[in-house]
Amino acid sequence: MKTIQILGTGCPKCKALAANAEAAVEALGIEARIEKVEKIQDIMKFGVMITPALVVDGQLRSAGKVLSEKEIETLLK
């Protein structure tokens, strides 16, 4: 069971990243919980300065980019 967090204050790019993450999880057929982190104080704990950012199991994996479904799949494997 993986935990995927999408950091972002609700801009269109954050939504796009969340959608790609959901698609990637589905394509891989793994169990994962996707959670949106929208409070700025919580986002800052990860030291992120550009949103959207992607965190997998507490590890920051990318910031400032809408990763494609494929790229997220590689990150999750």
Added chain:
Amino acid sequence: MTVGRRVVVRLVLLLLGAALWWLVYRGLQPFATWFTYDLLKMADGGRLASAVEFFVFEAPKVLMLLTVVVFGVGIVRSFFTPERTRRILAGKREALGNVLASLLGVVTPFCSCSAVPLFIGFVTTGVPLGVTFSFLVAAPMINEVALVLLFGLFGWKVAALYMGTGLLIAMVAGWVIGRLRLERWVEDWVYKTPTGTGQAGEGAPLTWNDRVRFGRDALKDIVGRVWPFVLAGIAVGAGIHGYVPQNFMASIMGKGVWWSVPLAVLIGIPMYSNAAGIIPVVQALLGKGAALGTVLAFMMSVIGLSLPEMIILRKVLKVPLIVTFAGVVGLGILIVGYLFNIVL
């Protein structure tokens, strides 16, 4: 194929592409003339003909310039990250910090939706408040889309003037805000926010393939977003070009009208994200007798002072600081506007 061979093949393709681009670019004006007067058989000197020729020439020209520059800037930006910029700026003395922050604001990837995390990330790790503001002024004001449009429609002199004076405003405005010691108007929780190091996102060093991909992504993202505005703006500009009488604007936006500069700045503040559409309109107005200083002030206000960004920054700044920020930058723009109206 060996790596060396592949690099050579790519360089040759790049050169061929550049040559083709240049040929097409040079052929746009003759094509527009041929299209308007030979193909559509419009009467020379007619209003509609003038508008059509303007659009057929300017629209592909600006889009072609935009493609090349956005791709190039995307590659340049892959060398900069907000983390790296922050490391350079942290602990710098004020004057030097303001200069560096303004220059880095131009090349660091930035989107106004990230203004808040960026602001917190900067001020909590030792970047002085005024230096942070220099960055926040320069980053949106001097962007590649604005520069391409200015270069394409007004020529390199106006683009350089815009960039030079824009940088100067960012440096001075940030320095002034720093000198005013306004830290008390930053929301209290900001300085108490625990921030991580922001290292994890960097990962392995980028290869040239990654950088090219970075440029391509920027191209898709930016050009994909602004092209309708560019076309709409050029269409309106074409209409003005063909139908508005010569010197019509002289009485409204001309040199002799003292209130035109402040009015241009005020109108510009709520107009945001339409910069791509506004510049071609303004260019057409300039041709009808508007003064360059007024026009520059208007564009800086549209692009550099945006209402949505101020609303976003309200999360971390108290109202007096936002007002001071807008006031100092606005004043800088006013001075630039008047200066050019007097000098030119």
